[in-house]
Every structure is written in structure tokens, then in C-alpha cells.
Amino acid sequence: MQTGKRTHKIGIISLGCAKNLVDSEVLMKQLDACQFKLVFDPEEQARLDTVIINTCGFINDAKTESIETILHYSEARKNNKIRNLFVMGCLSERYKKQLQEEIPEVDDFFGVNDLEKIVSRVGGTFRRSLTGERILTTPSHYTYLKIAEGCDRKCSFCSIPLIRGKHTSVPFEDIITQGRSLAAKGVKELNIISQDTTWYGFDLYKKRRLPELLGALSDIRGIEWIRLHYTYPDGFPLEILDVIRERPNICKYIDIPLQHINSEILRSMRRGINKTETLRLIDTIRSRVPGIAVRTTLIAGYPGETQKKFDELKQFVSQSRFDRLGIFTYSHEEDTAAFRLKDSVPEKIKQQRAAELMEIQQSISLGLNREKIGRVFKVIIDREEGDYFIGRSEFDSPEIDNEILVPKKYHRLETGRFYDIRITGAESFDLFGENIFIFL
Numbered sequence: 001m002q003t004g005k006r007t008h009k010i011g012i013i014s015l016g017c018a019k020n021l022v023d024s025e026v027l028m029k030q031l032d033a034c035q036f037k038l039v040f041d042p043e044e045q046a047r048l049d050t051v052i053i054n055t056c057g058f059i060n061d062a063k064t065e066s067i068e069t070i071l072h073y074s075e076a077r078k079n080n081k082i083r084n085l086f087v088m089g090c091l092s093e094r095y096k097k098q099l100q101e102e103i104p105e106v107d108d109f110f111g112v113n114d115l116e117k118i119v120s121r122v123g124g125t126f127r128r129s130l131t132g133e134r135i136l137t138t139p140s141h142y143t144y145l146k147i148a149e150g151c152d153r154k155c156s157f158c159s160i161p162l163i164r165g166k167h168t169s170v171p172f173e174d175i176i177t178q179g180r181s182l183a184a185k186g187v188k189e190l191n192i193i194s195q196d197t198t199w200y201g202f203d204l205y206k207k208r209r210l211p212e213l214l215g216a217l218s219d220i221r222g223i224e225w226i227r228l229h230y231t232y233p234d235g236f237p238l239e240i241l242d243v244i245r246e247r248p249n250i251c252k253y254i255d256i257p258l259q260h261i262n263s264e265i266l267r268s269m270r271r272g273i274n275k276t277e278t279l280r281l282i283d284t285i286r287s288r289v290p291g292i293a294v295r296t297t298l299i300a301g302y303p304g305e306t307q308k309k310f311d312e313l314k315q316f317v318s319q320s321r322f323d324r325l326g327i328f329t330y331s332h333e334e335d336t337a338a339f340r341l342k343d344s345v346p347e348k349i350k351q352q353r354a355a356e357l358m359e360i361q362q363s364i365s366l367g368l369n370r371e372k373i374g375r376v377f378k379v380i381i382d383r384e385e386g387d388y389f390i391g392r393s394e395f396d397s398p399e400i401d402n403e404i405l406v407p408k409k410y411h412r413l414e415t416g417r418f419y420d421i422r423i424t425g426a427e428s429f430d431l432f433g434e435n436i437f438i439f440l
Contacts, residue, residue: 010038023112188418300328
């Protein structure tokens with residue numbers, strides 16, 4: 001294998017969540033420092049020396065995508081279109097032995113904490129001096145900032161602690177240093193991520209320091225939006241809401257996965273919170289931060305979810321009118337607590353229930369979007385697509401939430417800049433608008 005040469009082309013494929021993407025970007029920085037030539041779209045290359053696939057192993061759909069991707073590049077490996085194929089990440093961490101037996105075309109498998117081994121395997125030298133640095137693959141104006149790894153929660157359905165281990169916070173000062181470095185590179189929007197952002201700091205400082213961290217990040221010059229993801233409802237630190245309300249560059253947006261509303265289901269899920277407490281928390285969030293956009297995710301078809309319990313979940317969605325909602329169907333994951341339960345809801349019913357929930361949400365989203373017509377929002381432009389410039393407001397996270405389409409016919413906008421956009425039309429998950437003036 002050629003090493004340390006710009007002629008050695010390495011393609012990296014990152015699957016799954018934004019947390020995985022950050023890991024891939026860290027690896028890219030290490031490989032770039034070793035003078036390898038990085039290929040960001042391996043499918044466009046006729047031949048590559050090495051392909052590295054960063055996999056997801058969280059639920060069935062994600063595992064299927066990862067396996068299909070591995071098989072695709074295994075075929076290319078057999079046909080000598082690539083010389084070396086490596087697999088890393090969550091799926092590889094959890095199922096390494098099985099994967100080695102079933103897909104022998106892969107040259108090596110690595111877990112979630114094996115970046116140094118991967119760099120060495122391709123012939124490079126891992127540089128600890130680059131800790132915290134990465135090559136951004138998102139548009140230059142926004143990125144994800146991972147503040148911790150792993151999770152201490154005991155949710156019955158979740159395999160993340162099995163894969164990623166216990167909650168481990170990134171030191172406070174290191175995060176601030178990363179934030180300043182990103183701002184210096186032109187990043188304007190930080191999307192805060194980890195498996196459980198509300199638990200940040202407890203392992204290092206014996207207290208949770210997320211509110212303090214958000215305040216320090218918001219003081220960084222050049223950072224205009226900070227958005228909070230993956231907050232856990234049980235023991236939710238309400239002081240976070242004060243920081244969101246008081247700091248103008250912290251988006252009035254919160255991502256809080258609730259998973260269900262029926263108290264029996266929540267107890268079985270080991271969520272540590274019941275229906276009454278959940279409803280009270282939602283009311284508190286909305287009252288303490290007026291106008292906040294609340295995103296949540298729910299699971300359809302968890303073991304023991306009878307029609308009556310599902311009807312309760314539907315009523316919850318109808319009445320709560322979440323700004324953003326994602327639905328997963330229950331995935332029966334081995335070695336989790338829920339795996340001991342009977343997977344009682346047939347897959348067809350799971351899919352049907354998920355569709356029913358999304359149909360309710362589609363109507364809610366359309367109504368909420370129509371209420372925005374005529375209003376003006378600060379919008380950042382992410383890209384151009386067809387006849388439109390595509391942007392987002394502070395109430396929308398990249399890639400998963402609503403977008404605002406501004407027709408090119410009447411406007412000349414720049415990617416990465418903020419504009420005042422008046423909303424002129426609405427669909428269920430898209431808005432249309434026109435430029436008012438440029439934010440300086």
C-alpha cells in the first residue's frame with residue numbers, strides 16, 4: 001500500500017447521524033495531515049486506493065443501509081475498483097465478529113474509538129496535536145459541535161450505551177476553543193449535539209454545565225446561531241430555558257425526544273418520566289421561552305402498545321401541536337432491556353401507525369406554516385437548488401426541518417448570508433418567501 005502520498009486516494013462515506021459525521025470529519029483531518037488525497041464523493045471516482053465506511057448501527061433501517069453500502073463497495077473491492085476497504089463506526093463496533101465472517105472482502109473492521117488504529121492501518125501517523133480539529137463537510141456557514149460521547153441513560157429500547165459506552169464530556173475549555181476556531185473559519189451556526197446534551201459536564205465537574213457552556217459559546221464573536229439538540233426530558237435542567245430566552249444568538253429551538261406519552265409505555269421504556277410530568281414540561285418550555293420551536297421524536301409500535309395506547313399517542317400529537325416531529329418504528333434490538341419483551345406489534349401495523357402520526361403532523365405543520373404568511377424572519381441561505389435559493393429560520397435545523405424557498409427570478413442571494421425574508425406562501429413542510437434586506 002502506498003502511504004503518505006497525495007496520489008493515494010481515500011474515499012470516506014459517513015452514514016447515520018450528525019455525531020457520526022463529526023467522527024468522519026475528525027478522521028479526514030488526520031488523513032489530510034498525512035498527505036493523503038481525500039475524495040468526498042467516492043462514486044464519482046473510477047478508481048480509489050481506499051474506501052472507509054463509517055457505519056450506523058442504531059436501528060434496523062440504519063443497519064440495513066450500512067450493510068447495503070458495505071456490500072456495494074465489497075463488490076467493487078472484488079472487481080479491483082478499490083484496493084482496500086475498511087469499515088468503522090457503530091455497526092462495526094457492535095457486530096464486528098459477524099461482519100468479518102459474512103463479508104470477508106472487507107480488509108479490516110474498526111470500532112467507534114479506533115481512529116488512531118485506522119490512520120495507522122492506511123499507513124499514516126495519528127497526530128494528537130490535531131485533537132478537536134476536523135475538515136468540515138457541511139456548508140461552510142454551519143456545522144455540528146459534539147460536546148460529549150456515550151450515554152448513562154438506561155432506556156430499554158436503545159443500544160447506544162452498548163455501542164458508545166458511558167457519557168464522557170469534552171472538557172469545557174476544549175469546546176470553547178473549538179467554537180472560536182470554527183468561528184474564525186467563517187462558521188456562523190453551531191448545532192450542539194451529543195447522545196444527551198443535558199448531562200453535559202457531570203462526569204468531569206460533578207455538576208451539569210450546559211447552561212454555562214451555552215452562555216460561553218454565545219459570547220464567541222461571529223457565532224450568530226446556536227441550536228440545541230438531543231435534550232433528555234427526565235430531570236430536564238430548566239435553567240437552560242433562561243439562557244435560550246435571554247441570549248439573542250441562541251435559537252428559540254429545542255430538540256427533546258419524548259418517545260411516547262402513555263405512562264405504562266414510558267415506564268417500560270425506562271424514561272424516568274410519566275405522562276403528567278411530560279405535559280407539564282412541555283407547558284413549562286413554551287411558557288418560559290415564548291415562541292420556541294419544539295422538535296420531538298416518537299416511537300410507534302413499542303412492545304405492549306395496544307390500539308388504546310396508540311390512540312392516546314395520537315391524541316397527544318394532535319393536542320401538543322409540535323413544530324417539528326419525527327417518527328421511528330420500534331426496532332427490536334438484541335442485548336437491550338426491551339429485547340426480553342415480546343415484539344408484539346407486527347411490522348405492518350408499526351408502519352401504519354407511524355404513517356397515521358405523520359399524517360396528523362402534516363396537517364399541524366401546514367396550519368403552523370400558514371400562520372407565518374406575511375411575517376418576516378431572519379433566514380440563512382444554505383444552497384441553491386433549481387429555481388430557488390434554499391434557506392432556514394432559527395426554528396429549523398439543517399437537513400431535518402422545514403426550509404424556506406426564495407425564487408431566483410426576483411432575487412440574487414448568497415449562500416451563508418442572512419436575509420430578512422417575508423413569507424409569501426406555505427406548504428406542509430416548506431415555506432416560500434421574498435427578500436426584504438440583508439442582515440449586516
